[in-house]
Amino acid sequence: MTEQVERYKVELENVSKRHNIYDRPIDRLKEVVLRNRKSFHREYWALSDMSVKFENCTTAVLGPNGAGKSTLLQLVAGVMRPTYGTVTVRGRVTAILELGAGFQPDYSGRENVLMNGMMLGISKEEMLERMDSIAEFAEVGEFFDQPLKTYSSGMGVRLAFATAISVDPEVLLVDEALAVGDERFINKCNQKVRELQEAGTTIIVVTHNMRIVDRFCQRAVLVNEGRLIAEGTVDEVRPIYESVMAQTDYKQKAFVAPAATAVF
Template sequence: MRTMDAIVIRNLVKSFRKSTVRREYTTIKSELVRWLMRRKERGEKTSIEALRGIDLVIPRGKTVGILGRNGSGKSTLLKLMTGIYAPTSGSIEINGRVSALLDLGAGFHPDFSGRENILINGIILGMSRAEVRARMDDIIAFSELGDFVDEPVRTYSSGMYMRLAFSVATHVDPDILIVDEILAVGDEHFGKKSLAKMMEFKKAGKTIVLVTHDMGTIERWCDTAAWLDAGRIRRVGTPEEVVQDYRRAVALAEEQSKVMVPAAIAADGGALPTLEASKEAESSAEPVLKIAAVRLTGREGAEAKQVDTEEGLSFHVDFTAFRLVEDVDFVVALRRADGLLVYQTSTVAEALHLPLPLAKKGSLVLLIERMGLTAGDYTFDVSARSRSGECYDVRRGVCPFTVRSAISDEGVARPLHRWRVESEGAARLELLPRWVGS
């Protein structure tokens, strides 16, 4: 057993039996004739391969995003990971306690109260009765159900179902958390709480397997992405590369007016074009421009991983042009670790006159004189595109760094400011900011 891997899947196949019964109007006479002639049709049995020879290894402590169209087999794969389904052939090895958020309210008894369902689900997930009771108050508080926790769950709204399910799944201290698009049900407030809880899981070194149609979430959150189509793994790699290839294949399918049948039950002809086919379809396989490297430096020019809120940084973007490039816009976005966009700018937005055509190799540097952010973890996104929006290249979640501050304020930004005290009959007292000094 490879202890460094949370999930190991080898040549996994999952098939379902499908019964197709002949549907037509019949009479007693016609049925009697068929029976007498021993031609009565008993229905044909066919097998549907939802997953076809899946090989996937998910290391411990990593967040893996699984993407693909509806019907490509994503939910089936997650149900195999959680033990709801058994493989038809192949093997799946799970190392650690698994907690899953799959179908909304799955595992809840509608006539039991929320409190009773917490106890039942906690025991199902491998906890003792005493452990569940010890965490009961925390689970209820996080779910924000209040007095409704003692009401039957059949009276809950979909949002209340989701809050209870998420709270239970994340408070049983799992080693592996599996999430299937369920977070889309929540409101904005609970969505932020859920993201914060997921960040807590990531920092604690937990393994997360996430299925979502939100490509931005995969690019920002995941360490690795897997593209599943027609029941097969098309590609595994960095989120940026896999998302880019998936989008290219979808765009090619749309150009070819390819029928978007459910991939997991279609013949290979119904699947999306492969990576090789999508590349061949492009008139020119070589890229226009690539972002070769990115780096973050401090005032002294050394690589920066931490910075005080009053200090500055330099964000360097090295690029390589493979053709004559006379139309380009470099876009830089600063994001908090939870994905919140803090600031975004571009060379076009700021009317920066780039030396066009671009040199074959060059660098662009964004000088930030003062960070002005509250304490926390941040990353950069950078992309190169044409003015019409054609994307040449993109890098997301690069150059992670931490902002430290001796001032315990809240929010995102720290605007340059000072205080002034005014009172009747007294001289005006102006206070300098704390960071300026005496």
């Protein structure tokens, strides 16, 4: 039983996530005033009854746009709660979900790093000890003590990456392949990812870039329309993924075809 638990640091069991979609802002207020006696929203299920376990390796989460991939990562990160089901995460989890996620734009890079570490349960003293190495890795120079809102997009992502890897995560989440700088810096990040892999870190990455998948990932999970379609090794999931993407591309072309035909 212990070996089974240790094999999986992340588990989703019968997880569903619903979003309420309002056509107008006032519709949300109407529900509050009427104490939900009347509904003014449409339900959108980003995930539906999903059960999946992530092994202690690097797993790619694949699927077309709007499939539910980012929602899955946000649930694992604890950014949102499932409507139904259970999400279990064992160990310290850090996430690079999007530029600035979890960062305060009016605070300096140094202040943001300190707050993020303390939110993960790391003492202020320990974060202060790591501060110089984080600043050095992020390569933001004097901007480290400037408000985050003055950063370029690349600087923000580099700081987020440097912070995430500095806290010795047991689970690392990355949403999309982020451009974090020039080739030299990317190689430095790749080396750090290799070190995390060797240390047994569970890494879950959402990406459309199959070169990244082939280079770093041992397993893959395929999601479409909020449901788990396939899971297994990268080679096992690849043909199913390619088929789903081909169908999605066909549907998108079919959707715009009538307008194009009408013009001519």
